[in-house]
Structure formats: C-alpha cells, structure tokens
Amino acid sequence: MTDAQHPTPPLSGSLLPGPLVDDAWLADRLDDPRLVVLDATALLPSPGHDGDHRSGSGQERWAERHIPGSRHADLTGELSDPGAPYHFAVPSPKALAAALQRLGVRDDSEVVAYDSGGGIWAARLWWMLRAISVPAAVLDGGLQVWEAAGRPVADGPPREPARTAGTLTPVPLPHAWTALPDIEAVLRGERPGTLVCALPESGFDGSAPTRYSRRGHIPGSLSLPGRGLLDEAGRFLPRAELAARVGAVLDDTASPVVLYCGGGISAAGAALALTLLGREDVTLYDGSLEEWSADPARPLVRQD
Template sequence: MTGPLLSPADLVVRREHGDLVILDATVALEAPRHDGDHRSSSGRPGWEQAHIPGSRHADLLHDLSDPSAPYHFARPSAGVLAARLAERGVRDGVPVVAYDRAGGIWAARLWWLLDWLGVEAYVLDGGLSAWRAAGLPVTATATAEHADLVPAPLRTPVVRDGRWVGREDLKRWLAEDVQATVLCALSPEAYAGEVPTRYSRRGHIPGTGNVPARSLLGPDGRFRPEPELRRMLGDLLADPAPIWLYCGGGISAATLGLALTVLGRDDVALYDGSLQEWSADPELPIELGR
C-alpha cells in the first residue's frame, strides 16, 4: 500500500536517509459506563513507559485542540496549530510520522491535522505494536522530553480547503440544499444507539450511512490490504458526491478519511464537532436503529 501509510521497515529506511519528526498521538479514552460519560486523559504517561526512540508525544487532548470549544478535540486555528506543532519539533521541509498505541485512530487524527496545514505527513501502519512486532527497539523516559529543543516557527500555513464541514453544513444537507454522502464511522452498535454513549444522546444523524472505521483494520491494528479495502469501500470510491464523515469527536472519522485518501479520494471532509456537538443541541434530530 502506498501514500501516507508507512510500514516499520519504511520508517527505518526513511530515518536512515533523512531527517524526520516522529510523534506519538495516543490519547487514553475509556469506554463509557453510562450515557454522557466522556473520560479521556493524556497518553503521555504511556509514551514515557515505551516509545519509538527519538519520538515526542503530541497531546491531541490539550495542546493540539481548542480549549474554548464546547466539545473535546476541536481543531484550533491554523496559526495556533502550527505554533503548537513547532513546539513538538515540526518544522518546514521535514516530514512528520504519526503513530499511536491504540489501533491507529489517534495517529490518523494527527495526520489529518498535519495534512490540513500542508505538512508532509505519514502514519506508521499498526503503530507501536507493529514496530515492536518487527523486533525494533523502544525506549522509556521519565525526564523532560527533548529539553534542548528550540522551536522553529512554521511558515504561515496554507491550509487545504474542503477538509472540514460544520453543523450548518449538515443542516443544509438535511434540508437537501447541498449534495454529499454523509457517513458515521462509529461501530454499528453506537450508530444504532444500542450501547452507552459518551455524548448527550444516542444514535446518529438521520439519513447518514455507517462505515465503522475499525472494520478497516485487521487484528494486528494495520489497515487491511489495499484490494480488500477497495472491495469494502468500492461504492464510495465511485460515488460522484463529496464525502462527509463524522463520528463522536472527529477521531474515528479521520481513520475512515485516511483510508479513503489512501485509495485516491481527495474530496473528503470531516465534521469536527461530530456527535459531541450535534447531540448536545436538543433541536437537532437524532435517529436510532441500523
């Protein structure tokens, strides 16, 4: 498979032949015990226990989100995001490789943010598990991370248009004022409202389809082989309408968006607020069932 996905062997070769920034994007997110239970915490403690040598931790929960937004993981402005990425070592002309320790969804979200800013970015397919399975080394630290790092400002970001949609776009879509194919990337059980949810209400936006992001991954956490992905997503690849994706908070949707990008779609957008924002407004419709 080509494009933004790298195998552990690919990453080793790239490190040997050029400068790279490697970021662990993991967030600890517990399963909800009851509706409205949204418990998430920084993945930095796990990074300190074991990480790819030379990597840094990228905090999607705090540093790379907008704390003023009414929902978790909201993207900051492009300028703020660029400045915070520079603090993690991201700089002009140097590719970034994202990975995580949680099945790839966090790395995909970081990749989406980097790609939006025009940064050359990749995802380590299978994350730290794949790295370890390849017999490659990990390290641990409890000390200050790269204390000698001097942030180099990124250029003024030239953002990619069409990477995001908002609540008003979805309302226009529901009113049939705009054409799009809208998909939820949550599990079938969450989509149907059959299990406890982190969000205000169970269910999905009416009229939207369901392609669970985790169905695109194999048992080892790597994306399924390209021919298999093409069989699974073939109808979407031929769909003439732009594709809009949502989930609970724009994380699983980024995984589906990454897969579609790998397969050649360049007109995919994420609803950043997703069900965190949508379900919190009692005037917006929610539908149960599969």
C-alpha cells in the first residue's frame, strides 16, 4: 500500500506523513535520529478449546529477524499492566512512558511500529502511543512486506544502546480508552455509542472456541472483523475499498464508535482503519471480551 492510497495530512510539525507509512518511506529514513522503530510482535496461538488462553513475548522472533535499528516492544511484559485482571492491559500513562523511555523514545521522538503477525500488534502499540500523544505510525504490511521488497534485516541484540538523554512526557488523550462501566452505561442507554466487535465472524457469532470463559458478543454490537480490512499481504485495503467495507457496517451509527475484540488487539487494527478514513469519534474498550465474559451476569449473544 502506498501513501497515495491513503492520503492523510502530515501530523503537525511531524516527520511522519500520517498514521500509516510504507516500506519505501521507512527505508529512506531509518537513519533519522528522530525516528524510533519498534517491533510489537507478540504470540497468541488460536485456542484449542474454550478458556485456552496462551500468549507470549515476541522477543525471540524479533531477535531472529528484524528491521535494522529496531527494538522489541513487549506488549506482554513491560508494556502491559501486570495488576490488571486481563491480558495486554494498557499501563498507566506514567508507567507506559517510563517503559517507552527505556526503548529510546523521548519527547522529540517519532515512532514507527511494525510486527510480523499481521499488523494488529503494531496497531495496538500505535494506539497506546497515540493515547499519550506520542507521534506514531504503523508500517503497512509489517515485516512481511519489508522483506518481500528486498529490504535489509538484522538479527541478534541491538547494535547500539537506546538513547538515554531526555525524557518522555505523557499527555493522555481524554477519550482514547473506554472502561467497563462505560460499556454497561451504553447498554443501559445512559451513554451514546455504537459497540463494534473486531473479532472474526466465528468469534462474533460464537461458533469457534474462545480464549475466554464464554463465547459470543456484547448485545447490540455490530461486526467489523479487523483482519477483513487488510489484503493478502497484510496491507490495509485501498481507501475506496476500505471505506466501502467500513461504511457497510457503520453508516448512520451513533457516535462514538466503541471498538472491542477479545483483548483489545484486533480492535486497535479497526481503530487504525477508521482513523485512516478520517473518523475521530473512536474509542477502544481495553478489557474487551476477556474482562466482559469473566462475570456470568454480563450478557453475551451467540448466533452459532
């Protein structure tokens, strides 16, 4: 995918052209000292049965093959909140900023996130960065497209230590995240919003095993599978096709759009797609179905 397919205005005063960059753009700027490249790959095998939740760091995969100069951002470790009752929970802004500082991100940095797992991990990291006002973009197609274009790859640990000078000051955006009480208020009709599930259709209708305690979707939700917004190479669909696919689900919906999935990962991919299309009324339910399904009193709808 080229920038021409998703023309977006440059971020104000930014090196980045928008929330999505292609491999040629990144290759031309790998040596720019303002740019920090982070691999957000994590491991999340498909469940073999209900409740089969297995996840792990992508650090070893990064060490085997990565974009030169990049570092691994561990969404299962220091970039998650260990005290939360669900996996991949976003840390507090202060804790997130501290973890990013250890990866070399500073107030004057701009970040390109990528992964080797279909783009959803990079989108998750992009949303986390965006939520504390760090200029960030996702590499369209990730490592797969980078390698297919014949770009260089590296292995082993970083060749140079992360930058130590400077600080990173988080500036949280007020509506990036939605919490459980907000979802309950939407269902009661006390808050506006359209719930949108970014899981595959089989996860939405409950026909496939789930990592969580119960199958199905939150009542009243619409289905917009996050991976259905990508082409076979893992790039976002051309703008017209992306708009048509999203518009078929979200035309004339109440604002804001509240995205969720199983653990707030695929939902971030859908959030990036909506952002590319110019929507600004998007929020992400961090706990998603892992948190929602944990209490049997919370309703879920199955259609299998």
